Amino acid sequence: MSTVYSVKKGLDIKLLGEAEKTIIDLDAKRFAIKPPDFIGCFPKMLVKEGDSVKAGTPLFFDKYRENITYTSPVSGKFVEIKRGAKRKILELIIESDGKFESLDFGSTDAGSLDKQQVTEKLLKSGVWPLIRQRPYAVVANPDDTPKSIFVSAFNSAPLAPDYELMIKGNEKALQAGLDVLAKLTSGKVHLNIHAKLNHPDTFKNVSNVQVNTFSGPHPSGNVSVQVSRLDPINKGDVVWYTDVQGVITMGKLFLTGKYDSSRMVALTGSEVLKPRYYRAHTGANITNMVVDNVTDNKNRFISGDVLTGIKIESDGFIGFYDSMVTVIPEGDYYEFFGWAHPGFGKWSFSKTYPSWLTPNKKYRLDTNMHGGLRAFVLTGLYEKVFPFDIYPMQLMKAILVEDIDLMENLGIYEIDAEDFALCEVIDPSKISMQELVRNGLELMRKEMS
Amino acid sequence: MKALRKFIDKQKPHFQKGGKFHWLESTFDGFETFLFVPNTVTTKGAHIRDSIDMKRTMIVVVLATLPALIFGMWNVGYQHFLSLGETTDFWQNIGYGALKVVPIIVVSYAVGLGIEFYFAQIKGHEINEGYLVTGMLIPLIVPPDIPLWILAVAVAFAVIFGKEVFGGTGMNVVNPALVARAFLFFAYPGDMSGDKVWIAEKADTFSGATPLGNALVGNFNHFHSFSDMFMGFIPGSVGETSTLMILIGAVILLYTGIASWRVMVSVFAGGLVMGLLFNWWGANEYMELPAYYHLVMGGFAFGAVFMATDPVTSAQTARGKYIYGFLVGVMAVLIRVFNPAYPEGMMLAILLMNVFAPLIDHYVIESNIKKRLKRLKVAVNS
Numbered sequence: 001m002s003t004v005y006s007v008k009k010g011l012d013i014k015l016l017g018e019a020e021k022t023i024i025d026l027d028a029k030r031f032a033i034k035p036p037d038f039i040g041c042f043p044k045m046l047v048k049e050g051d052s053v054k055a056g057t058p059l060f061f062d063k064y065r066e067n068i069t070y071t072s073p074v075s076g077k078f079v080e081i082k083r084g085a086k087r088k089i090l091e092l093i094i095e096s097d098g099k100f101e102s103l104d105f106g107s108t109d110a111g112s113l114d115k116q117q118v119t120e121k122l123l124k125s126g127v128w129p130l131i132r133q134r135p136y137a138v139v140a141n142p143d144d145t146p147k148s149i150f151v152s153a154f155n156s157a158p159l160a161p162d163y164e165l166m167i168k169g170n171e172k173a174l175q176a177g178l179d180v181l182a183k184l185t186s187g188k189v190h191l192n193i194h195a196k197l198n199h200p201d202t203f204k205n206v207s208n209v210q211v212n213t214f215s216g217p218h219p220s221g222n223v224s225v226q227v228s229r230l231d232p233i234n235k236g237d238v239v240w241y242t243d244v245q246g247v248i249t250m251g252k253l254f255l256t257g258k259y260d261s262s263r264m265v266a267l268t269g270s271e272v273l274k275p276r277y278y279r280a281h282t283g284a285n286i287t288n289m290v291v292d293n294v295t296d297n298k299n300r301f302i303s304g305d306v307l308t309g310i311k312i313e314s315d316g317f318i319g320f321y322d323s324m325v326t327v328i329p330e331g332d333y334y335e336f337f338g339w340a341h342p343g344f345g346k347w348s349f350s351k352t353y354p355s356w357l358t359p360n361k362k363y364r365l366d367t368n369m370h371g372g373l374r375a376f377v378l379t380g381l382y383e384k385v386f387p388f389d390i391y392p393m394q395l396m397k398a399i400l401v402e403d404i405d406l407m408e409n410l411g412i413y414e415i416d417a418e419d420f421a422l423c424e425v426i427d428p429s430k431i432s433m434q435e436l437v438r439n440g441l442e443l444m445r446k447e448m449s
Numbered sequence: 450m451k452a453l454r455k456f457i458d459k460q461k462p463h464f465q466k467g468g469k470f471h472w473l474e475s476t477f478d479g480f481e482t483f484l485f486v487p488n489t490v491t492t493k494g495a496h497i498r499d500s501i502d503m504k505r506t507m508i509v510v511v512l513a514t515l516p517a518l519i520f521g522m523w524n525v526g527y528q529h530f531l532s533l534g535e536t537t538d539f540w541q542n543i544g545y546g547a548l549k550v551v552p553i554i555v556v557s558y559a560v561g562l563g564i565e566f567y568f569a570q571i572k573g574h575e576i577n578e579g580y581l582v583t584g585m586l587i588p589l590i591v592p593p594d595i596p597l598w599i600l601a602v603a604v605a606f607a608v609i610f611g612k613e614v615f616g617g618t619g620m621n622v623v624n625p626a627l628v629a630r631a632f633l634f635f636a637y638p639g640d641m642s643g644d645k646v647w648i649a650e651k652a653d654t655f656s657g658a659t660p661l662g663n664a665l666v667g668n669f670n671h672f673h674s675f676s677d678m679f680m681g682f683i684p685g686s687v688g689e690t691s692t693l694m695i696l697i698g699a700v701i702l703l704y705t706g707i708a709s710w711r712v713m714v715s716v717f718a719g720g721l722v723m724g725l726l727f728n729w730w731g732a733n734e735y736m737e738l739p740a741y742y743h744l745v746m747g748g749f750a751f752g753a754v755f756m757a758t759d760p761v762t763s764a765q766t767a768r769g770k771y772i773y774g775f776l777v778g779v780m781a782v783l784i785r786v787f788n789p790a791y792p793e794g795m796m797l798a799i800l801l802m803n804v805f806a807p808l809i810d811h812y813v814i815e816s817n818i819k820k821r822l823k824r825l826k827v828a829v830n831s
Binding site for chain 2: 013232234235237300302306307308309311326328330331332333334335336337338339340343346347348349350351352353355365366367368369370371372373374375376377378379380381383389390391393394409410411417421424425426427428429430432433434435
C-alpha cells in the first residue's frame with residue numbers, strides 16, 4: 001500500500017464545465033446498444049423489430065465469437081435497427097416501458113461458484129462485454145485465463161466524472177463484483193486508486209484485491225499505464241480490465257440475479273448550462289439531458305471525454321462503456337493570421353503560446369484543428385505526454401509501413417489507441433494518431449488470430 | 450478581414466477540382482492558410498487540438514534567428530568600413546549590411562519557396578513550412594559577398610536533392626541548409642573559403658582572415674580576442690559570428706521547447722571535451738588554443754543551436770540525441786584541428802552525424818527491444 005506509482009509524463013488539460021456534484025434522475029425513453037462500441041464485433045441479430053425485451057434479453061451475438069451475446073439494458077420494445085454505409089448496424093434502439101424489469105439469472109454468491117459457472121452467468125446476462133482485454137481492447141475472450149485483472153477506480157481524462165460518487169451506496173455490489181473478478185483470473189485483481197482523485201477510506205475495507213495507489217496527471221487513469229507499472233504485458237499475455245461501474249453491475253447481478261444496467265453519467269463541457277450527474281442506464285438517450293441545458297452555439301456532443309469519446313448527435317445515445325457526456329463548441333471558423341497572432345487566451349501545451357503563464361486557467365476549447373496535416377517533423381515531443389517505455393513515433397511509423405515484427409518488438413501489445421490521445425492533441429503535424437494506432441492493433445489482431 | 454475572407458471564398462472554386470486553375474491548388478491553399486488558419490474541425494480521434502501548428506513552430510525558429518540576422522547585417526557593414534579604415538555610425542553599418550544581406554534572403558526564399566510550391570503542386574500536397582526556416586538559415590551561413598546566382602544554384606540543389614527527393618519536410622536525411630553550404634563549399638571554393646570572402650568588398654590591403662583561417666595557418670599573433678569572438682566583431686558568414694546573439698536565439702528555442710536541449714548541450718560538451726583533450730596533448734599551437742575558444746569560433750555556436758538541433762535530421766530518440774550531439778561537437782573540433790583542407794569543421798561534422806543519426810537511433814531502439822524480449826524471457830522461465 002505504501003508505494004505510490006507516480007506517473008510523471010502526461011498532461012491535465014483544464015477545461016471549463018466540470019460537473020457539479022448534484023445528482024438527478026435522467027428521464028430517458030429510448031436506449032440503444034451500439035455494436036461499433038465493441039471493436040471487431042460483427043452482430044448477428046437475435047430479435048426482430050417490434051419484439052418486447054427485458055433487461056438481459058439477448059439482442060445479438062458476435063458472428064466471430066458466438067458465445068458472447070449482447071443483451072438489452074432495459075425492458076420495453078425493440079423498435080429500430082439503425083444502419084449505416086454497407087448496411088452496417090450502428091444502433092439497436094429500445095423503447096423503454098419505464099419499468100426496468102430484468103430476466104432473472106438467479107442470485108448466487110460468487111464464492112461458491114467456479115470460474116466456468118461465473119463466466120456462464122456473466123455471458124448469459126450480457127454483463128460479460130463490460131470486461132475487456134489487453135492487447136487490442138476488445139471484449140474479453142471467455143476461454144482465456146488472464147494473468148491479472150485491472151480495475152481503475154478513477155478517471156484522469158479532462159472533465160472526468162468522480163468515481164467516488166458512483167461507488168457511494170454501492171459498496172456491497174462493488175465488493176461482490178470484485179469477488180466475481182477474483183474467480184476469473186489465476187493472478188491478482190488490481191484495484192487502482194489515485195492519491196488525489198480518490199478518498200483513501202473508500203477502499204479501506206475491500207478484500208480479495210490488491211489496492212494500488214497512483215499519482216500524477218492523465219493518462220495515469222488509463223489501463224495501459226497501470227498495467228505497464230504493475231504487470232507489464234509480454235507477447236502472448238492477456239490482461240483483462242473493467243471500470244468501477246462495470247464491477248458494480250457485475251456485483252448486482254450476483255447479489256440480486258438481475259441485470260441492472262443503471263450507471264451514473266456526468267454531463268460536462270463548457271457549453272453545458274448546468275453540468276451535473278445523472279442517474280441513467282447503459283445506452284440512454286441524451287436528449288433530456290441536453291435540451292434547454294446547452295448554449296445556442298453549434299455544439300459537438302461527445303459520448304465520453306474530449307480525448308477519446310465518440311461524436312454523437314444531440315439526440316444520440318451514450319456509449320456502452322461511457323460514464324460521461326461532453327459538450328464543446330464546434331470550431332468551424334477561419335482565423336486571420338491565427339498562427340502569427342500572439343495568442344493570448346489560446347491554449348497550447350507548447351510554450352509558443354502564452355498559455356503557460358496561466359497554468360491554472362480553465363479553457364473553453366473547440367473542435368478546430370488549428371492547422372493542416374503534415375508529416376512527422378518534431379521529435380522528442382510526444383514522449384513528454386507518453387508515460388511508457390515505448391518509442392511512440394517509431395511505433396507509429398512501424399504501423400504505417402505495416403511491419404508486424406517491428407510493431408511487436410516496439411511494444412504494440414502494451415498500448416491502446418487511447419494512450420496516444422494526448423500525443424494527438426499536442427501534435428503540430430495534426431496526425432490522426434488514435435486511428436493510426438487502432439488500425440495497427442486491428443492488423444495485429446488479424447495476423448495473430 | 451471579412452472582405453478578404455469573402456474574396457478568398459469566391460475565388461476558391463476556381464482552384465478546386467474542376468476549376469480552371471486546379472493545377473494551382475496547392476499554391477492557392479498555401480496562400481489561403483497563410484492568411485487564415487483553416488476552418489477544419491476534428492473528425493476522428495481527439496476532439497480538441499493544440500493551438501500550435503507547423504507554421505507556428507517554424508515561425509518561432511525564424512524569430513530565434515532574428516538577433517543573429519540583425520547583428521549580422523550590422524557586422525557586415527562594420528567589417529566593411531573597418532577594412533576601409535573608415536569610422537561609421539550604427540545606421541551606416543546596418544544600412545550597408547542590409548544592402549548586402551537582404552538580396553541574399555530574397556533570393557534564398559524566392560528560389561527555395563518556388564521549388565517547394567512546385568513540388569507540393571505536383572504531389573498534390575499542402576505546402577510544407579520547413580523551408581521558412583531553411584530559407585532563413587542559408588543566408589546566415591554564407592559569406593556576405595556571395596554571388597547571387599551561385600546562391601540560387603545552391604539553394605535549388607539543396608531543396609531538390611537535400612529534401613524533395615526524399616519526400617519533403619520530415620523525410621530528409623541531411624539538413625538542407627547545410628547541403629546548400631556544402632554544395633557552395635565544394636563547387637565554388639573560391640567564393641566560399643580563403644581570406645578574401647568574409648568581408649564584403651574589403652580593401653585589398655586589409656587582412657580579412659577569420660579566426661579559423663588564422664588558426665589554420667598558425668597565425669596566433671594577430672588572433673582575435675575571446676570577447677571579440679563571443680560578441681561577434683569578427684569577419685565571417687553573415688549570421689554566425691556573434692555567439693551572444695546566437696545564444697539569445699538558443700534561449701528562445703529552448704524555452705519554447707522547439708529545439709532539443711539534449712542536442713544543444715551535448716554539442717557544446719562534445720566540442721569542449723575534444724578541445725580539452727587537444728590542450729592536454731598539445732602537439733602544436735592550434736591544439737594549445739584554449740578549448741572554450743572553439744565554441745565561439747567559426748560556425749560552432751550557430752551549428753549547435755540552429756543546425757544540429759533540426760528535429761528531423763538529428764537523432765530522434767532521447768538517448769540518441771545525447772550521443773549524436775556529443776559526436777557533432779567532437780567531430781567539429783577534430784576536423785578543424787586535423788584537416789587543413791576544411792577549416793570549418795562544424796558543417797561537415799553535422800552533415801556526417803546527420804548520416805549516422807539513424808544508426809544511433811537504431812541501436813537505442815534495439816536496446817529498448819532487447820529489454821522487452823528479456824522481460825518476456827524472464828516471464829516465460831518463471
